[in-house]
Amino acid sequence: MRAVQFTxxxxxxxxxxxEIEAPHAGPGEVRIAVRASGVSPGEVRVRSGSLRDVVPVAFPYRTGFDAAGVVDEVGDGVTGATAGDEVFGMTASTRRGANADYAVLTAWAPKPAAWSWAEAGGAAGAVETSTRVLDLLKVGAGNTVLVQGAAGGVGTTAVQMAAARGATVIGTASxxxxxxxxxxxxxxxxxxxxxxxxVRALAPAGVDAVFDCAEGALPDLIAIAGDPARVVTIADFSAASHGVHMSHGAPADETGAAVGAAADPLAVHGLGIAVELAGQGRLRMPVAAAFTLGEAAAAHGLSETRHARGKIVLLN
Structure with a gap:
Protein backbone atom coordinates (compact mmCIF):
# COMPACT_ATOMS: atom_id res chain seq x y z
CA MET A 1 0.00 0.00 0.00
CA ARG A 2 0.98 3.66 -0.32
CA ALA A 3 2.00 5.61 2.79
CA VAL A 4 3.44 9.08 3.48
CA GLN A 5 6.66 9.13 5.46
CA PHE A 6 9.97 10.94 5.92
CA THR A 7 13.40 9.54 6.70
CA GLU A 19 5.05 1.43 -0.92
CA ILE A 20 4.99 -0.55 2.32
CA GLU A 21 3.24 -3.61 3.68
CA ALA A 22 -0.34 -3.01 4.78
CA PRO A 23 -0.97 -3.23 8.55
CA HIS A 24 -3.54 -5.59 10.08
CA ALA A 25 -6.02 -5.08 12.88
CA GLY A 26 -4.96 -6.51 16.23
CA PRO A 27 -7.19 -7.26 19.22
CA GLY A 28 -9.60 -4.40 19.89
CA GLU A 29 -8.73 -2.67 16.62
CA VAL A 30 -10.24 -2.18 13.18
CA ARG A 31 -8.53 -1.58 9.87
CA ILE A 32 -10.03 0.87 7.41
CA ALA A 33 -9.58 1.54 3.72
CA VAL A 34 -8.79 5.21 4.16
CA ARG A 35 -10.87 7.77 2.29
CA ALA A 36 -9.36 10.85 3.96
CA SER A 37 -6.83 11.59 6.71
CA GLY A 38 -5.69 14.62 8.65
CA VAL A 39 -2.51 16.69 8.54
CA SER A 40 -1.29 17.55 12.04
CA PRO A 41 0.47 20.87 12.74
CA GLY A 42 2.40 19.04 15.45
CA GLU A 43 3.71 16.50 12.95
CA VAL A 44 4.62 19.34 10.61
CA ARG A 45 6.87 20.72 13.35
CA VAL A 46 8.26 17.26 14.07
CA ARG A 47 9.13 16.82 10.39
CA SER A 48 10.91 20.17 10.27
CA GLY A 49 13.19 19.12 13.12
CA SER A 50 12.22 22.10 15.29
CA LEU A 51 11.02 19.72 18.01
CA ARG A 52 13.86 17.20 17.81
CA ASP A 53 14.93 17.93 21.41
CA VAL A 54 11.37 17.59 22.68
CA VAL A 55 9.84 14.92 20.47
CA PRO A 56 12.61 12.60 19.29
CA VAL A 57 11.54 10.18 16.58
CA ALA A 58 12.79 7.05 14.90
CA PHE A 59 13.06 6.99 11.11
CA PRO A 60 11.26 6.23 8.92
CA TYR A 61 8.45 8.28 10.45
CA ARG A 62 5.00 7.61 9.02
CA THR A 63 2.62 10.54 9.30
CA GLY A 64 -1.04 10.90 10.21
CA PHE A 65 -2.98 9.84 13.29
CA ASP A 66 -6.61 10.48 12.36
CA ALA A 67 -8.56 9.19 9.39
CA ALA A 68 -11.94 8.21 8.05
CA GLY A 69 -12.82 5.30 5.82
CA VAL A 70 -14.54 1.96 5.42
CA VAL A 71 -13.87 -0.89 7.84
CA ASP A 72 -12.39 -3.88 6.01
CA GLU A 73 -10.84 -5.88 8.85
CA VAL A 74 -12.02 -6.35 12.44
CA GLY A 75 -9.71 -7.49 15.24
CA ASP A 76 -10.48 -9.99 17.98
CA GLY A 77 -12.78 -8.76 20.71
CA VAL A 78 -14.27 -5.91 18.71
CA THR A 79 -18.02 -5.53 19.00
CA GLY A 80 -20.25 -3.04 17.25
CA ALA A 81 -18.15 -2.78 14.10
CA THR A 82 -18.33 -4.87 10.94
CA ALA A 83 -16.75 -4.78 7.50
CA GLY A 84 -18.37 -2.10 5.38
CA ASP A 85 -19.02 0.35 8.23
CA GLU A 86 -18.11 3.98 7.54
CA VAL A 87 -16.15 5.33 10.51
CA PHE A 88 -13.73 8.04 11.62
CA GLY A 89 -11.15 7.64 14.33
CA MET A 90 -7.57 7.56 15.54
CA THR A 91 -4.53 5.33 15.32
CA ALA A 92 -2.38 4.39 18.31
CA SER A 93 -0.04 7.28 19.08
CA THR A 94 2.91 4.90 18.84
CA ARG A 95 1.88 3.71 15.37
CA ARG A 96 0.42 6.67 13.47
CA GLY A 97 0.56 6.09 9.72
CA ALA A 98 -2.97 7.25 8.90
CA ASN A 99 -1.79 9.12 5.79
CA ALA A 100 -1.94 5.90 3.80
CA ASP A 101 -4.23 3.58 1.85
CA TYR A 102 -5.01 1.54 4.97
CA ALA A 103 -4.89 2.48 8.65
CA VAL A 104 -5.49 0.61 11.89
CA LEU A 105 -7.69 2.49 14.35
CA THR A 106 -7.72 2.00 18.10
CA ALA A 107 -10.65 4.40 18.68
CA TRP A 108 -13.46 5.14 16.26
CA ALA A 109 -17.10 6.15 15.87
CA PRO A 110 -19.63 6.09 13.03
CA LYS A 111 -19.01 8.73 10.39
CA PRO A 112 -21.76 11.35 10.72
CA ALA A 113 -23.94 11.47 7.62
CA ALA A 114 -23.67 15.26 7.64
CA TRP A 115 -19.88 15.15 7.17
CA SER A 116 -18.08 14.57 3.89
CA TRP A 117 -15.10 12.23 3.83
CA ALA A 118 -12.80 15.26 3.92
CA GLU A 119 -14.54 16.64 7.00
CA ALA A 120 -14.47 13.28 8.78
CA GLY A 121 -10.86 12.53 7.83
CA GLY A 122 -9.38 15.28 9.96
CA ALA A 123 -11.98 15.27 12.73
CA ALA A 124 -10.90 12.70 15.30
CA GLY A 125 -7.72 14.38 16.51
CA ALA A 126 -9.37 17.78 16.87
CA VAL A 127 -12.39 16.27 18.62
CA GLU A 128 -10.31 14.23 21.09
CA THR A 129 -7.99 17.14 21.86
CA SER A 130 -10.85 19.60 22.33
CA THR A 131 -12.73 17.22 24.60
CA ARG A 132 -9.61 16.43 26.64
CA VAL A 133 -8.74 20.08 27.28
CA LEU A 134 -12.30 21.25 27.90
CA ASP A 135 -12.63 18.41 30.43
CA LEU A 136 -9.36 19.40 32.12
CA LEU A 137 -10.58 23.00 32.35
CA LYS A 138 -14.00 21.82 33.57
CA VAL A 139 -15.74 24.02 31.00
CA GLY A 140 -19.50 23.89 31.32
CA ALA A 141 -22.70 25.91 31.21
CA GLY A 142 -22.29 29.45 32.47
CA ASN A 143 -18.50 29.55 32.04
CA THR A 144 -16.62 31.97 29.83
CA VAL A 145 -13.71 30.45 27.93
CA LEU A 146 -11.07 32.04 25.71
CA VAL A 147 -9.79 29.96 22.80
CA GLN A 148 -6.44 31.31 21.61
CA GLY A 149 -5.93 30.45 17.95
CA ALA A 150 -9.61 29.76 17.36
CA ALA A 151 -9.62 29.56 13.56
CA GLY A 152 -7.26 26.58 13.26
CA GLY A 153 -8.10 22.90 13.08
CA VAL A 154 -8.40 22.33 16.84
CA GLY A 155 -9.58 25.85 17.60
CA THR A 156 -12.64 25.65 15.35
CA THR A 157 -13.64 22.38 17.01
CA ALA A 158 -12.97 23.65 20.54
CA VAL A 159 -15.14 26.72 19.94
CA GLN A 160 -18.11 24.62 18.87
CA MET A 161 -17.73 21.97 21.55
CA ALA A 162 -17.39 24.61 24.29
CA ALA A 163 -20.47 26.42 23.00
CA ALA A 164 -22.36 23.11 22.96
CA ARG A 165 -21.56 22.77 26.67
CA GLY A 166 -23.31 26.07 27.29
CA ALA A 167 -20.17 28.18 27.66
CA THR A 168 -19.67 31.70 26.36
CA VAL A 169 -16.72 31.54 23.97
CA ILE A 170 -14.25 34.25 22.98
CA GLY A 171 -11.88 33.34 20.17
CA THR A 172 -8.73 35.00 18.87
CA ALA A 173 -7.98 35.09 15.16
CA SER A 174 -6.95 37.44 12.39
CA VAL A 199 -10.84 40.35 26.36
CA ARG A 200 -11.76 42.38 29.45
CA ALA A 201 -14.00 44.56 27.28
CA LEU A 202 -15.79 41.46 25.96
CA ALA A 203 -15.97 39.72 29.35
CA PRO A 204 -16.08 42.32 32.14
CA ALA A 205 -16.87 39.62 34.71
CA GLY A 206 -13.72 37.72 33.76
CA VAL A 207 -12.73 34.53 31.99
CA ASP A 208 -13.02 31.14 33.70
CA ALA A 209 -10.66 29.19 31.45
CA VAL A 210 -8.20 29.62 28.58
CA PHE A 211 -7.55 26.98 25.90
CA ASP A 212 -4.32 27.85 24.08
CA CYS A 213 -4.09 26.35 20.58
CA ALA A 214 -1.22 28.64 19.56
CA GLU A 215 1.98 29.63 21.35
CA GLY A 216 3.95 32.63 22.54
CA ALA A 217 1.25 34.39 24.58
CA LEU A 218 1.19 32.55 27.91
CA PRO A 219 1.93 35.60 30.12
CA ASP A 220 -1.09 37.42 28.63
CA LEU A 221 -3.25 34.31 28.83
CA ILE A 222 -2.38 33.83 32.51
CA ALA A 223 -3.22 37.48 33.18
CA ILE A 224 -6.58 36.99 31.47
CA ALA A 225 -7.38 33.81 33.43
CA GLY A 226 -6.01 35.17 36.71
CA ASP A 227 -4.27 31.87 37.51
CA PRO A 228 -1.96 29.61 35.46
CA ALA A 229 -4.01 26.63 36.67
CA ARG A 230 -6.89 27.93 34.56
CA VAL A 231 -4.84 27.84 31.36
CA VAL A 232 -4.10 24.70 29.32
CA THR A 233 -1.96 24.77 26.19
CA ILE A 234 -1.50 22.19 23.46
CA ALA A 235 1.15 24.12 21.54
CA ASP A 236 3.51 26.08 23.81
CA PHE A 237 6.49 24.04 25.00
CA SER A 238 7.45 26.79 27.46
CA ALA A 239 4.34 25.94 29.49
CA ALA A 240 6.13 24.41 32.49
CA SER A 241 8.22 27.53 33.04
CA HIS A 242 4.98 29.53 33.38
CA GLY A 243 3.26 27.03 35.66
CA VAL A 244 0.85 26.12 32.86
CA HIS A 245 -0.17 22.57 32.01
CA MET A 246 0.66 21.38 28.50
CA SER A 247 -1.80 18.69 27.49
CA HIS A 248 -0.67 15.97 25.12
CA GLY A 249 -1.36 12.31 24.56
CA ALA A 250 1.99 11.16 23.19
CA PRO A 251 3.92 8.35 24.90
CA ALA A 252 6.54 9.49 27.42
CA ASP A 253 9.41 8.13 25.36
CA GLU A 254 8.44 10.39 22.46
CA THR A 255 8.01 13.69 24.31
CA GLY A 256 11.10 14.15 26.43
CA ALA A 257 11.48 16.09 29.65
CA ALA A 258 11.03 19.45 27.92
CA VAL A 259 7.25 19.01 27.81
CA GLY A 260 7.13 19.18 31.58
CA ALA A 261 4.06 16.98 31.92
CA ALA A 262 3.10 13.36 31.50
CA ALA A 263 0.57 12.42 28.85
CA ASP A 264 -3.08 12.98 29.72
CA PRO A 265 -5.56 10.13 29.19
CA LEU A 266 -7.07 10.39 25.72
CA ALA A 267 -10.65 11.65 25.71
CA VAL A 268 -11.91 9.17 23.14
CA HIS A 269 -15.45 9.54 24.52
CA GLY A 270 -15.43 12.82 22.62
CA LEU A 271 -15.88 10.93 19.35
CA GLY A 272 -19.36 9.82 20.41
CA ILE A 273 -20.20 13.35 21.56
CA ALA A 274 -19.11 14.64 18.15
CA VAL A 275 -21.40 12.20 16.35
CA GLU A 276 -24.34 13.40 18.43
CA LEU A 277 -23.55 17.09 17.90
CA ALA A 278 -23.00 16.59 14.17
CA GLY A 279 -26.40 14.89 13.92
CA GLN A 280 -27.94 17.94 15.58
CA GLY A 281 -26.18 20.30 13.17
CA ARG A 282 -24.10 21.74 16.02
CA LEU A 283 -20.64 20.57 14.97
CA ARG A 284 -19.08 21.03 11.58
CA MET A 285 -15.52 20.42 10.51
CA PRO A 286 -14.26 23.30 8.37
CA VAL A 287 -11.74 22.08 5.79
CA ALA A 288 -9.08 24.59 4.85
CA ALA A 289 -7.83 22.55 1.90
CA ALA A 290 -7.75 18.99 0.58
CA PHE A 291 -4.78 17.41 -1.18
CA THR A 292 -4.03 13.96 -2.55
CA LEU A 293 -1.63 11.61 -0.73
CA GLY A 294 0.98 12.45 -3.34
CA GLU A 295 0.62 16.14 -2.47
CA ALA A 296 1.49 15.70 1.22
CA ALA A 297 4.42 18.10 0.89
CA ALA A 298 2.11 20.85 -0.37
CA ALA A 299 -0.26 20.14 2.52
CA HIS A 300 2.58 20.52 5.02
CA GLY A 301 3.64 23.71 3.29
CA LEU A 302 0.18 25.20 3.73
CA SER A 303 0.14 24.19 7.39
CA GLU A 304 3.46 25.95 7.93
CA THR A 305 1.94 29.27 6.83
CA ARG A 306 -0.29 29.06 9.94
CA HIS A 307 -3.07 30.73 7.96
CA ALA A 308 -5.19 27.66 7.26
CA ARG A 309 -8.79 28.08 8.44
CA GLY A 310 -9.86 24.69 9.71
CA LYS A 311 -8.31 21.30 8.96
CA ILE A 312 -5.96 20.33 6.15
CA VAL A 313 -6.65 16.84 4.84
CA LEU A 314 -5.32 14.28 2.40
CA LEU A 315 -7.76 12.42 0.16
CA ASN A 316 -7.29 8.89 -1.19
Whole structure:
Protein backbone atom coordinates (compact mmCIF):
# COMPACT_ATOMS: atom_id res chain seq x y z
CA MET A 1 0.00 0.00 0.00
CA ARG A 2 0.98 3.66 -0.32
CA ALA A 3 2.00 5.61 2.79
CA VAL A 4 3.44 9.08 3.48
CA GLN A 5 6.66 9.13 5.46
CA PHE A 6 9.97 10.94 5.92
CA THR A 7 13.40 9.54 6.70
CA UNK A 8 15.17 12.75 7.74
CA UNK A 9 14.30 16.12 9.21
CA UNK A 10 13.89 19.00 6.81
CA UNK A 11 11.49 21.06 4.68
CA UNK A 12 8.22 19.68 3.38
CA UNK A 13 10.05 18.16 0.42
CA UNK A 14 11.51 15.39 2.62
CA UNK A 15 8.04 13.80 2.65
CA UNK A 16 7.57 11.05 0.13
CA UNK A 17 4.96 8.51 -0.83
CA UNK A 18 6.30 4.98 -0.59
CA GLU A 19 5.05 1.43 -0.92
CA ILE A 20 4.99 -0.55 2.32
CA GLU A 21 3.24 -3.61 3.68
CA ALA A 22 -0.34 -3.01 4.78
CA PRO A 23 -0.97 -3.23 8.55
CA HIS A 24 -3.54 -5.59 10.08
CA ALA A 25 -6.02 -5.08 12.88
CA GLY A 26 -4.96 -6.51 16.23
CA PRO A 27 -7.19 -7.26 19.22
CA GLY A 28 -9.60 -4.40 19.89
CA GLU A 29 -8.73 -2.67 16.62
CA VAL A 30 -10.24 -2.18 13.18
CA ARG A 31 -8.53 -1.58 9.87
CA ILE A 32 -10.03 0.87 7.41
CA ALA A 33 -9.58 1.54 3.72
CA VAL A 34 -8.79 5.21 4.16
CA ARG A 35 -10.87 7.77 2.29
CA ALA A 36 -9.36 10.85 3.96
CA SER A 37 -6.83 11.59 6.71
CA GLY A 38 -5.69 14.62 8.65
CA VAL A 39 -2.51 16.69 8.54
CA SER A 40 -1.29 17.55 12.04
CA PRO A 41 0.47 20.87 12.74
CA GLY A 42 2.40 19.04 15.45
CA GLU A 43 3.71 16.50 12.95
CA VAL A 44 4.62 19.34 10.61
CA ARG A 45 6.87 20.72 13.35
CA VAL A 46 8.26 17.26 14.07
CA ARG A 47 9.13 16.82 10.39
CA SER A 48 10.91 20.17 10.27
CA GLY A 49 13.19 19.12 13.12
CA SER A 50 12.22 22.10 15.29
CA LEU A 51 11.02 19.72 18.01
CA ARG A 52 13.86 17.20 17.81
CA ASP A 53 14.93 17.93 21.41
CA VAL A 54 11.37 17.59 22.68
CA VAL A 55 9.84 14.92 20.47
CA PRO A 56 12.61 12.60 19.29
CA VAL A 57 11.54 10.18 16.58
CA ALA A 58 12.79 7.05 14.90
CA PHE A 59 13.06 6.99 11.11
CA PRO A 60 11.26 6.23 8.92
CA TYR A 61 8.45 8.28 10.45
CA ARG A 62 5.00 7.61 9.02
CA THR A 63 2.62 10.54 9.30
CA GLY A 64 -1.04 10.90 10.21
CA PHE A 65 -2.98 9.84 13.29
CA ASP A 66 -6.61 10.48 12.36
CA ALA A 67 -8.56 9.19 9.39
CA ALA A 68 -11.94 8.21 8.05
CA GLY A 69 -12.82 5.30 5.82
CA VAL A 70 -14.54 1.96 5.42
CA VAL A 71 -13.87 -0.89 7.84
CA ASP A 72 -12.39 -3.88 6.01
CA GLU A 73 -10.84 -5.88 8.85
CA VAL A 74 -12.02 -6.35 12.44
CA GLY A 75 -9.71 -7.49 15.24
CA ASP A 76 -10.48 -9.99 17.98
CA GLY A 77 -12.78 -8.76 20.71
CA VAL A 78 -14.27 -5.91 18.71
CA THR A 79 -18.02 -5.53 19.00
CA GLY A 80 -20.25 -3.04 17.25
CA ALA A 81 -18.15 -2.78 14.10
CA THR A 82 -18.33 -4.87 10.94
CA ALA A 83 -16.75 -4.78 7.50
CA GLY A 84 -18.37 -2.10 5.38
CA ASP A 85 -19.02 0.35 8.23
CA GLU A 86 -18.11 3.98 7.54
CA VAL A 87 -16.15 5.33 10.51
CA PHE A 88 -13.73 8.04 11.62
CA GLY A 89 -11.15 7.64 14.33
CA MET A 90 -7.57 7.56 15.54
CA THR A 91 -4.53 5.33 15.32
CA ALA A 92 -2.38 4.39 18.31
CA SER A 93 -0.04 7.28 19.08
CA THR A 94 2.91 4.90 18.84
CA ARG A 95 1.88 3.71 15.37
CA ARG A 96 0.42 6.67 13.47
CA GLY A 97 0.56 6.09 9.72
CA ALA A 98 -2.97 7.25 8.90
CA ASN A 99 -1.79 9.12 5.79
CA ALA A 100 -1.94 5.90 3.80
CA ASP A 101 -4.23 3.58 1.85
CA TYR A 102 -5.01 1.54 4.97
CA ALA A 103 -4.89 2.48 8.65
CA VAL A 104 -5.49 0.61 11.89
CA LEU A 105 -7.69 2.49 14.35
CA THR A 106 -7.72 2.00 18.10
CA ALA A 107 -10.65 4.40 18.68
CA TRP A 108 -13.46 5.14 16.26
CA ALA A 109 -17.10 6.15 15.87
CA PRO A 110 -19.63 6.09 13.03
CA LYS A 111 -19.01 8.73 10.39
CA PRO A 112 -21.76 11.35 10.72
CA ALA A 113 -23.94 11.47 7.62
CA ALA A 114 -23.67 15.26 7.64
CA TRP A 115 -19.88 15.15 7.17
CA SER A 116 -18.08 14.57 3.89
CA TRP A 117 -15.10 12.23 3.83
CA ALA A 118 -12.80 15.26 3.92
CA GLU A 119 -14.54 16.64 7.00
CA ALA A 120 -14.47 13.28 8.78
CA GLY A 121 -10.86 12.53 7.83
CA GLY A 122 -9.38 15.28 9.96
CA ALA A 123 -11.98 15.27 12.73
CA ALA A 124 -10.90 12.70 15.30
CA GLY A 125 -7.72 14.38 16.51
CA ALA A 126 -9.37 17.78 16.87
CA VAL A 127 -12.39 16.27 18.62
CA GLU A 128 -10.31 14.23 21.09
CA THR A 129 -7.99 17.14 21.86
CA SER A 130 -10.85 19.60 22.33
CA THR A 131 -12.73 17.22 24.60
CA ARG A 132 -9.61 16.43 26.64
CA VAL A 133 -8.74 20.08 27.28
CA LEU A 134 -12.30 21.25 27.90
CA ASP A 135 -12.63 18.41 30.43
CA LEU A 136 -9.36 19.40 32.12
CA LEU A 137 -10.58 23.00 32.35
CA LYS A 138 -14.00 21.82 33.57
CA VAL A 139 -15.74 24.02 31.00
CA GLY A 140 -19.50 23.89 31.32
CA ALA A 141 -22.70 25.91 31.21
CA GLY A 142 -22.29 29.45 32.47
CA ASN A 143 -18.50 29.55 32.04
CA THR A 144 -16.62 31.97 29.83
CA VAL A 145 -13.71 30.45 27.93
CA LEU A 146 -11.07 32.04 25.71
CA VAL A 147 -9.79 29.96 22.80
CA GLN A 148 -6.44 31.31 21.61
CA GLY A 149 -5.93 30.45 17.95
CA ALA A 150 -9.61 29.76 17.36
CA ALA A 151 -9.62 29.56 13.56
CA GLY A 152 -7.26 26.58 13.26
CA GLY A 153 -8.10 22.90 13.08
CA VAL A 154 -8.40 22.33 16.84
CA GLY A 155 -9.58 25.85 17.60
CA THR A 156 -12.64 25.65 15.35
CA THR A 157 -13.64 22.38 17.01
CA ALA A 158 -12.97 23.65 20.54
CA VAL A 159 -15.14 26.72 19.94
CA GLN A 160 -18.11 24.62 18.87
CA MET A 161 -17.73 21.97 21.55
CA ALA A 162 -17.39 24.61 24.29
CA ALA A 163 -20.47 26.42 23.00
CA ALA A 164 -22.36 23.11 22.96
CA ARG A 165 -21.56 22.77 26.67
CA GLY A 166 -23.31 26.07 27.29
CA ALA A 167 -20.17 28.18 27.66
CA THR A 168 -19.67 31.70 26.36
CA VAL A 169 -16.72 31.54 23.97
CA ILE A 170 -14.25 34.25 22.98
CA GLY A 171 -11.88 33.34 20.17
CA THR A 172 -8.73 35.00 18.87
CA ALA A 173 -7.98 35.09 15.16
CA SER A 174 -6.95 37.44 12.39
CA UNK A 175 -9.63 40.00 11.62
CA UNK A 176 -10.55 38.40 8.29
CA UNK A 177 -11.64 35.30 10.24
CA UNK A 178 -13.94 37.13 12.66
CA UNK A 179 -17.20 36.55 10.79
CA UNK A 180 -16.20 32.91 10.45
CA UNK A 181 -15.72 32.63 14.23
CA UNK A 182 -19.10 34.23 14.84
CA UNK A 183 -20.66 31.59 12.61
CA UNK A 184 -19.15 28.93 14.90
CA UNK A 185 -20.50 30.53 18.07
CA UNK A 186 -17.57 32.63 19.31
CA UNK A 187 -17.17 36.32 20.00
CA UNK A 188 -13.99 37.17 18.07
CA UNK A 189 -11.07 39.41 18.87
CA UNK A 190 -7.57 39.81 17.47
CA UNK A 191 -4.50 38.30 19.11
CA UNK A 192 -1.30 40.15 19.95
CA UNK A 193 -0.43 43.20 22.00
CA UNK A 194 -3.28 44.46 24.18
CA UNK A 195 -5.13 41.14 24.28
CA UNK A 196 -5.98 41.29 28.02
CA UNK A 197 -7.69 44.65 27.57
CA UNK A 198 -9.69 43.48 24.55
CA VAL A 199 -10.84 40.35 26.36
CA ARG A 200 -11.76 42.38 29.45
CA ALA A 201 -14.00 44.56 27.28
CA LEU A 202 -15.79 41.46 25.96
CA ALA A 203 -15.97 39.72 29.35
CA PRO A 204 -16.08 42.32 32.14
CA ALA A 205 -16.87 39.62 34.71
CA GLY A 206 -13.72 37.72 33.76
CA VAL A 207 -12.73 34.53 31.99
CA ASP A 208 -13.02 31.14 33.70
CA ALA A 209 -10.66 29.19 31.45
CA VAL A 210 -8.20 29.62 28.58
CA PHE A 211 -7.55 26.98 25.90
CA ASP A 212 -4.32 27.85 24.08
CA CYS A 213 -4.09 26.35 20.58
CA ALA A 214 -1.22 28.64 19.56
CA GLU A 215 1.98 29.63 21.35
CA GLY A 216 3.95 32.63 22.54
CA ALA A 217 1.25 34.39 24.58
CA LEU A 218 1.19 32.55 27.91
CA PRO A 219 1.93 35.60 30.12
CA ASP A 220 -1.09 37.42 28.63
CA LEU A 221 -3.25 34.31 28.83
CA ILE A 222 -2.38 33.83 32.51
CA ALA A 223 -3.22 37.48 33.18
CA ILE A 224 -6.58 36.99 31.47
CA ALA A 225 -7.38 33.81 33.43
CA GLY A 226 -6.01 35.17 36.71
CA ASP A 227 -4.27 31.87 37.51
CA PRO A 228 -1.96 29.61 35.46
CA ALA A 229 -4.01 26.63 36.67
CA ARG A 230 -6.89 27.93 34.56
CA VAL A 231 -4.84 27.84 31.36
CA VAL A 232 -4.10 24.70 29.32
CA THR A 233 -1.96 24.77 26.19
CA ILE A 234 -1.50 22.19 23.46
CA ALA A 235 1.15 24.12 21.54
CA ASP A 236 3.51 26.08 23.81
CA PHE A 237 6.49 24.04 25.00
CA SER A 238 7.45 26.79 27.46
CA ALA A 239 4.34 25.94 29.49
CA ALA A 240 6.13 24.41 32.49
CA SER A 241 8.22 27.53 33.04
CA HIS A 242 4.98 29.53 33.38
CA GLY A 243 3.26 27.03 35.66
CA VAL A 244 0.85 26.12 32.86
CA HIS A 245 -0.17 22.57 32.01
CA MET A 246 0.66 21.38 28.50
CA SER A 247 -1.80 18.69 27.49
CA HIS A 248 -0.67 15.97 25.12
CA GLY A 249 -1.36 12.31 24.56
CA ALA A 250 1.99 11.16 23.19
CA PRO A 251 3.92 8.35 24.90
CA ALA A 252 6.54 9.49 27.42
CA ASP A 253 9.41 8.13 25.36
CA GLU A 254 8.44 10.39 22.46
CA THR A 255 8.01 13.69 24.31
CA GLY A 256 11.10 14.15 26.43
CA ALA A 257 11.48 16.09 29.65
CA ALA A 258 11.03 19.45 27.92
CA VAL A 259 7.25 19.01 27.81
CA GLY A 260 7.13 19.18 31.58
CA ALA A 261 4.06 16.98 31.92
CA ALA A 262 3.10 13.36 31.50
CA ALA A 263 0.57 12.42 28.85
CA ASP A 264 -3.08 12.98 29.72
CA PRO A 265 -5.56 10.13 29.19
CA LEU A 266 -7.07 10.39 25.72
CA ALA A 267 -10.65 11.65 25.71
CA VAL A 268 -11.91 9.17 23.14
CA HIS A 269 -15.45 9.54 24.52
CA GLY A 270 -15.43 12.82 22.62
CA LEU A 271 -15.88 10.93 19.35
CA GLY A 272 -19.36 9.82 20.41
CA ILE A 273 -20.20 13.35 21.56
CA ALA A 274 -19.11 14.64 18.15
CA VAL A 275 -21.40 12.20 16.35
CA GLU A 276 -24.34 13.40 18.43
CA LEU A 277 -23.55 17.09 17.90
CA ALA A 278 -23.00 16.59 14.17
CA GLY A 279 -26.40 14.89 13.92
CA GLN A 280 -27.94 17.94 15.58
CA GLY A 281 -26.18 20.30 13.17
CA ARG A 282 -24.10 21.74 16.02
CA LEU A 283 -20.64 20.57 14.97
CA ARG A 284 -19.08 21.03 11.58
CA MET A 285 -15.52 20.42 10.51
CA PRO A 286 -14.26 23.30 8.37
CA VAL A 287 -11.74 22.08 5.79
CA ALA A 288 -9.08 24.59 4.85
CA ALA A 289 -7.83 22.55 1.90
CA ALA A 290 -7.75 18.99 0.58
CA PHE A 291 -4.78 17.41 -1.18
CA THR A 292 -4.03 13.96 -2.55
CA LEU A 293 -1.63 11.61 -0.73
CA GLY A 294 0.98 12.45 -3.34
CA GLU A 295 0.62 16.14 -2.47
CA ALA A 296 1.49 15.70 1.22
CA ALA A 297 4.42 18.10 0.89
CA ALA A 298 2.11 20.85 -0.37
CA ALA A 299 -0.26 20.14 2.52
CA HIS A 300 2.58 20.52 5.02
CA GLY A 301 3.64 23.71 3.29
CA LEU A 302 0.18 25.20 3.73
CA SER A 303 0.14 24.19 7.39
CA GLU A 304 3.46 25.95 7.93
CA THR A 305 1.94 29.27 6.83
CA ARG A 306 -0.29 29.06 9.94
CA HIS A 307 -3.07 30.73 7.96
CA ALA A 308 -5.19 27.66 7.26
CA ARG A 309 -8.79 28.08 8.44
CA GLY A 310 -9.86 24.69 9.71
CA LYS A 311 -8.31 21.30 8.96
CA ILE A 312 -5.96 20.33 6.15
CA VAL A 313 -6.65 16.84 4.84
CA LEU A 314 -5.32 14.28 2.40
CA LEU A 315 -7.76 12.42 0.16
CA ASN A 316 -7.29 8.89 -1.19
Missing amino acids: EYGPAGVLHLT EHNHDFLRSLGAEPTTYGTGLPGR
